[in-house]
Amino acid sequence: MARSLRRAGLSNLELASSKVAAVEYISLFNRKLGEYGSIAAYFAVFVITVYDVAMRYFFQAPTVWGLELVIAIAAVHYVLAGAYVLGEDKHVRIDVIYQTLPQRAQMVLDVVAIVLSMIFLAVVAYYGAKQALPAIRSGETSGGGWNSHAPMIMKAAIPCGATLMILECISRLKLAVGRLSHEW
DSSP: OHHHHHHTTOOHHHHHHHHHHHHHHHHHHHHHHHHHHHHHHHHHHHHHHHHHHHHHHHSSOOOSSHHHHHHHHHHHHHHHTHHHHHHTTOSOOOOHHHHHSOHHHHHHHHHHHHHHHHHHHHHHHHHHHHHHHHHHHHTOOOOSSSOOSHHHHHHHHHHHHHHHHHHHHHHHHHHHHHHHHHHO
């Protein structure tokens, strides 16, 4: 890609700034998906739950689809929100030992943690895709009363969420390496 951008007449500075822009775009996309996706998901879960409860207790006519749809929305939201949480640095971590280390050691550990996370997420994306592709090809359904495609959608969300997290890790890795190189 870098070679093709140079052929297009971009200087090294412009090329570097385009890479920075791509990294910033990844973080912006994940942040907006996390913020607006959360609002939409919580609102949908709220409306469906209120509707389902009203139908069940006031009209004695429970929905067949309410619980299954709420679970699917929550599961997809949970998976896709991982990149947002990673970008906002809101993951729960136990850092008792980490805080006692010197700044430079913390920076090195940050880089190591990001690289290990990327390896783990690549495995999740790969095996998630191995599960999702057959589910998509077969049009997998839940087999319940509603018989929705929720399992297929949830399985497809796993490699998508892992890929978004990998992209966010790349963004964070670039920042961590930049901080580390300035420190050395």
